Amino acid sequence: MVHSQTDLEFSPPEPVAGEDPTAGTKGRTPVSGGHLALSAVLPGFGHLVRGEWVVGMVFALTWAAFLGVAFIVWDRIFGVFGGPRTPFDGVLAVGTLGALLLVVWGGALYDLAVRAKRPVKRYGDSQWAIATRHFRRNRIAVAGLVVMLVLYAVTLLTPLIAPFDPAAQGDIVQTRYLSPSFEHPMGTDKFGRDVYSRVLYGSRISLSIGFVAVGLSVLIGAAVGSVAGYFGRWTDTVLMRFTDMMLSFPRLILLIVTIALFEPTIWLVVIVLGLTGWMSVARIVRGEVLSLRSREFIQAAKVLGMSDARIILRHILPNTLAPVIVYATLGIGTTILIEATLSFLGLGVQPPTPSWGNMIADGRDALLTAWWISTFPGLAIVITVTAFNLLGDGLRDALDPRLRT
Amino acid sequence: MSIIEGQASRRVAQGDRALPDVDPLSGADIPLPPPKGDSDLRGSTPDDVEPPADALLVVRDLKKYFPIHKGFFSRHVGDVKAVDGLSFFLRKGETVGLVGESGCGKTTAGRTILRMEEATSGEVLFDGKKVFTMDRHDLRRLRRRAQYVFQDPFSSLNPRLTVGDALREVLTVHRLARGDAAQRRIGELLEIVGLSAEHGVRYPHEFSGGQRQRIGIARALAVEPDLIICDEPVSALDVSVQAQVINLLQDLQDEFHLTYLFIAHDLSVVEHISDRVAVMYLGRIVEIADRDDIYRNPLMPYTQALLSAVPVARPGHKRERIVLRGDVPSPANPPSGCPFHPRCHHPLKDADCAKIVPPLADKGGGHFAACIKVPLGSAD
Amino acid sequence: MISYLIRRLLGAIPLLLGILTLIFFIINIAPGDPTARYFNPNVAPEVIEQMRRNLGLDQPLHIQYFRWVTSFARGDFGNSFGQMRPISEILPTVLWNTIQLMLISIIIIFVVGMLIGMYQAVRQYSASDNFLTVAALFFYSMPSFWFALMLILIFSLKASQWDWPIQFPASQMTSVGYEFMAPGEKIWDRLMHLAMPAIALGIGSAAGIARYMRGSMLEVIHQDYIRTARAKGLSERVVVFKHALRNALIPIITLLGLYLPVLLSGSVVVETIFAWPGMGRLIVDAIFQRDYPLVMATSFVAATLVVVGNLLADVLYAVVDPRIRTE
Secondary structure, eight states: OOOOTTOTTOSOOOOOSSOOTTOOSTTOOOOOHHHHHHHHHSTTHHHHHHTOHHHHHHHHHHHHHHHHHHHHTHHHHHHHHHSSSOOHHHHHHHHHHHHHHHHHHHHHHHHHHHHHHOOOOOOOOOHHHHHHHHHHHOHHHHHHHHHHHHHHHHHHHHHHHOSSOTTOOOOHHHHTTOOOOSSSTTOBOTTSOBHHHHHHHHHHHHHHHHHHHHHHHHHHHHHHHHHHHHHOHHHHHHHHHHHHHHHTSOHHHHHHHHHHHSOOOHHHHHHHHHHHSHHHHHHHHHHHHHHHHTSHHHHHHHHTTOOHHHIIIIIIHHHHHHHHHHHHHHHHHHHHHHHHHHHHHTSSSOTTSOOHHHHHHHTTTTTTTOTHHHHHHHHHHHHHHHHHHHHHHHHHHHHTGGGOO | OOOOOOOSSOOOOOGGGOOOSOOGGGOOOOOOOOOOSOOOOOSOOTTTSOOOTTEEEEEEEEEEEEEEEETTTTEEEEEEEEEEEEEEEEETTOEEEEEOOTTSSHHHHHHHHTTSSOOSEEEEEETTEESTTOOHHHHHHHHHHEEEEOSOTTTSSOTTSOHHHHHHHHHHHTTOOOHHHHHHHHHHHHHHTTOOGGGGGSOGGGSOHHHHHHHHHHHHHTTOOSEEEEESTTTTSOHHHHHHHHHHHHHHHHHHTOEEEEEESOHHHHHHHOSEEEEEETTEEEEEEEHHHHHHOOOSHHHHHHHHTSOOSOTTOOOOOOOOOSOOOOTTSOOSSSTTGGGOOOTTOOHHHHHOOOOOEEOSTTOEEOOTTSOTTTTO | OHHHHHHHHHHHHHHHHHHHHHHHHHHHHSSOOGGGGGOOTTSOHHHHHHHHHHTTTTSOHHHHHHHHHHHHHTTOOOBOTTTOSBHHHHHHHHHHHHHHHHHHHHHHHHHHHHHHHHHHHHTTTSHHHHHHHHHHHHHHTSOHHHHHHHHIIIIIIIHHHTTOSOOOOOSSSSOTTGGGSOHHHHHHHHHHHHHHHHHHHHHHHHHHHHHHHHHHHHHHHTSHHHHHHHHTTOOHHHIIIIIIHHHHHHHHHHHHHHHHHHHHHHHHHHHHHHTOOSHHHHHHHHHHTTOHHHHHHHHHHHHHHHHHHHHHHHHHHHHHOHHHHTO
């Protein structure tokens, strides 16, 4: 055992940077069994009774909302399981609803029971913890996050909450081009289909295309960028020349050229979107890798005998994640816009499958007389992309400067 | 010849060796007096000497050049000669301090020796095996026996891994311990360097500079090496903390029988811990001797200047400083002959110094110096 | 700097070659045949064969490729399959139409964006700043074709329905009777037709520029030399316009060239909606008709525009930042 005699630092060190993240009970009053029981029956009310208004209201209102949805679509839920076949997305929707209810209920109990009593634990304060703290303080970004979560929840719950079947054409004469009313909040289109339901179903297409395409781009881009940045010299030159070449081409035109020449299907759209969007990610990752390469912990990993693959995967890539996450979030918004443009031109999702883009195209003919067909899908796009942009901006603020220590 | 006691502006006027009347601090080129016959090139160089049988590390004529590309076609126009012929050896259990100004190539030397960079030429033998021709497996085994401690405590640790995870990874990669045994070993390592086992769950940014340096040392110790190259390990730390870390390194050396190559730019730092000291200038070793010999009897004008700059903690003590004229020349374009001659204050400096590259010669009793004006026998 | 530019220019050549190859590759993998339009039971197979031979489609792929590349290098883009006339006749007019649109758009983007950004920076955190931030975000998140449709809806269709004093034309470049107008009237007519497409094309980018400008100005305004200028007693207007603006403009100016490809992509949709006879619409039509030479030619022109845009951005960057010049 080696102890330096004159070791001034021998006492256990205090955290050097920032606040102590693991403060224990936060000065809360102790929680009684009665509070827990009340929360088990009515999530949120346990908090309200103890005087924690904000948290309590949040739990109570979300619980009420989800429960309300469940009541309204009660027969639909039975329809999912009672019919001759059990449709997969129906099950998914019911499952999502159940999961959401469970999360709210469990979250309220957890907050009361566990967090109130946890002793002061000395856990390390990771970079992610720091970033989360800063993110939470940025209200607008949190709003963006909430909207995004709501959107994804809606896409999963659509089979339950859409009032009409999106493909159901009503009586052509009677029900077409109806203006917005209580029964059809967003009116009907040329075939008598309910625009609101179609907007909801369109959200599934747009959001999932956005997610998968960006995921593909990130995978390809991260691979290319990290290999180019790490191995340098010829690999770097060749890969970056290729990337520049791909970047030189206006993305939309390349997409149009490719999709128009083949059969436009959803899979093709997703894959081509993914294959044309990785370049910026590659540049970002390469830049980060280049700056990381000169950081001594990478050299240390080398001198400690770690293989290149291990260094790239465990040391370099996790440290490049921050700007990639920001870019990916903003990228989902951009991808949704591009997909809408493609569908508008007839090169994306084909009718009758509803996509916000092709709905806007449908409404073009009747723009003056039935403005609602084109307007509402566009509004949906604006709201969705705005949410992603807000979220992305918030992530950028929270992630970037803090992680340079 | 005894040591020259330097003064800030020293002029020598001795008969026909009078130097012209130029202000020595202006940096202007002083024309050199005609060559004399007292240049002494005798003495065996480290390359002539057989390294002792228990030498853990032998470096022979190590060279590392970085090519310079200029112009439209990125032509190879020259080289930055970072390391220009380094030869020395390290016995098992001893500490050699490698000292020099910034840019003299000592860090590059350290990295090249462990093959973190590929050398341009030369040979390094670790425990008799040639390092530069090792294949991947032998290199892997070398990594277990020779390690490196980095200069910057702030960037030498992965900010996303807890300290414990970083150490655990080393143990996993070299298959030294797993699971609970690994956890225990991590705790041991942390306590060895003066931290406590609970610190394993913390992240690097939660520690101070000195503590991070200790973690770096723990990480190097994790593989149980025989040799550790310490690259300016205390340069980034406060003075009070420097002493603690150096003491830690010494204690570790005693306990685990380690061999150190201690790279630093500060002679006072190196004095405490070294058995021998080597002084580098522009990629070459210009003086190497036992620690006491260097500090009591520095033969090279450069070493003398460096030593005169070391502060002495005695109030009222007047230092007689030798101030070197001019700037360090660029390693891409070293001066002809002796690389130090434009700044040298040796009274016998003449035109020979500009023509002859002085060999690192044994001036007596194992005290090597690269100066042709220092005669054989000066070190006895 | 000259050598840097020359190197960039030389580097652009393999870039363009690569793009041509990529397009050729995609076109030839795709199903579909330009002669497919002429298939019908009455047409003898030999006629189709002859047509293919005329168009050079019967040659092996690498020979076709070689011929394309060499004729492009000579500037000969061949004949359009669909329109049956030389592409070099078609392109200039179409290109000029698109350039008109892009020019007006760029002016709108940069002037509006910069003004708004500057205003926001000077009045940071005020109510108008917050409002403009939200508005900019909105327009930034808007699909341009939807915005174009809304513009048409409100300023064209509803305007004529509700009889507003100013009504914008919903399509085309010119009104009926354009040839008979006086020069002044012609210019006004053209501008009226340009207004909505240019706004639709540029609004998203303008919002983006406003965001950049705001950030850039804020950074500059908080610098010490601005404080010094104020301390010297200069009026706020001089401080902002003369000192802060010049430095804040630096990153923005370099964006000028980079927005060319963005505008080109946007023009595809906007031109389709407004029936504007420009490059964007031409590309789409050519692709749908499998008009290979036209597709290659227009893609090539598009790629060239992008490369020119990047070069322009580099040149402007060097012009604006004296540190680069001395490298």
